[in-house]
Amino acid sequence: MVNVITTSLKALVVSTVIVAGSASANIVPLSIDVTVRDFHQEHDDFQNKISGLSTGNVGNQLVNGVPVWIGANDNTDGAVNNASTFSTWFDDCDANTPDVTCVEEYNVPIDATVDLLLGKLTFDDQSFFPLDAITGTSNDGDNFNNHNYFFTAQFGLDLVFDPNLTNTFEFTGDDDVWVFINGELVLDLGGVHSAVNGSFNMNDVAAQQGIQAGDLYSFDFFFAERHYSKSTVSITSFLGEPVNEVSAPSVFAIIGLGLFTMMIRRRALSK
Template sequence: MMKPTVLLQALGVSIMAMFAASSANAATITLTGTIRDFNDTHPDFEKLIKSDKGIVQSILGADGKPVYAGQAGNPTTSGQENFDQWYRDVSGVNQSKQYSITLDDTGNPPGIYSYTNNNFFPIDGELWGNQGRKHNYHFTYEIASKFTYQPGQIFTFSGDDDLWVFIDKKLAIDLGGVHQIQTGSVNLDTLGLIAGKTYDFNLFFAERHTNKSNFSISTSIALEPPSVPEPLTIGSTIVAAGLGLWMKRKQKAAHPA
């Protein structure tokens, strides 16, 4: 029978090996969100090209969706009813599917996760289809995640068209409108967050006009879901399983059949 000290040493080696694997696997973060496809006849698509900030309110809605601001001077939208369809499933108006992107830590510099696609057409030939065009240009994309705040974290997005990022349910980046590539960035140290605390992260994107689609993320935030379980969870599970096995063997030795 394996002695407790030997068993725990073996478990320690296993835990360290899994921690090493965890660090290696953390080189990527995969985020899954929802894409909604629209016909180009929707009043908010194929609109005039114009930067259009202030479309959404500064606080995320109770349902986790952007709240239409309804401000005067937002010519690329046609009102709350139509805007509310952007990030909600509406029969006969849009079709949806899940879609994942993978952010890579390229190591240059280390700890920065990035995803860049200058030809971001994830639903070509799908849902409503391309509508006679080379690509399917009329869709929205939303991602909901969480993260643990650590000082020094940043998030940067570059692309077209609309992009809103909410951190802790508060608007952090506003790139609203139908426009060429624009860049927005936020230093999380400026948001009054508490180190070690977990916060919500919500991203809302819209591609509303022909004929380009760019989508680029660069961030030092370890957005969830992580590619591997938390090390503490791994270690706790192994230890509990190992000690359970040791106790079972001990009981069997004390009471042989």
């Protein structure tokens, strides 16, 4: 059962947590399911040259739910060979063709945290290697710095637009990152590069797309790690809680904890 957290319900959650009197109670975990595809360095676009930040190479709209390549088809833009090689990044895998496809796909839970008082979602991993625990680091054919490099990651969330929130999203990391709102590109950090920063303001996006208060909108995130040097991902989001990741029992558990604490405090005061 999935529950859309309304403003009033959020206020209740926050107020009960405040009454609980615990600073750490403001911070709650949020697990996000991420699709991670494992590549080998034989693939033409992985362990390629370092291009640096390269923008403007994917279309402004998702096609069949994924980005499409519109850059040059000669390995000059973003260290990508062509539209055909790029199309395999977020497509089906085949372990028998590591030079042209991913070799395996995994569903990996990524653990973020949410500050209920600030409405702030945070995920910060300066050594982001989600496949290490799954594949190991020495048997996948890509032995660099004791990590399984060369992978893509994607996830999608449904969010409710609330103009009263801070409504900013900020990312810092490497390599390629693209974010789409309702299928429209709003953050473009393509290319093989060291960690770079990018952000967008959802209020501006809402104005451009005609999104109104209370409207549901889609958030799609695409990432690629294509070079063996480093892998960092840092996300700070004030866009609100995803409605398809928060179940009713977890919300009511928080509320129940707050109400229980209120009862204890009242009893203590009455003595």
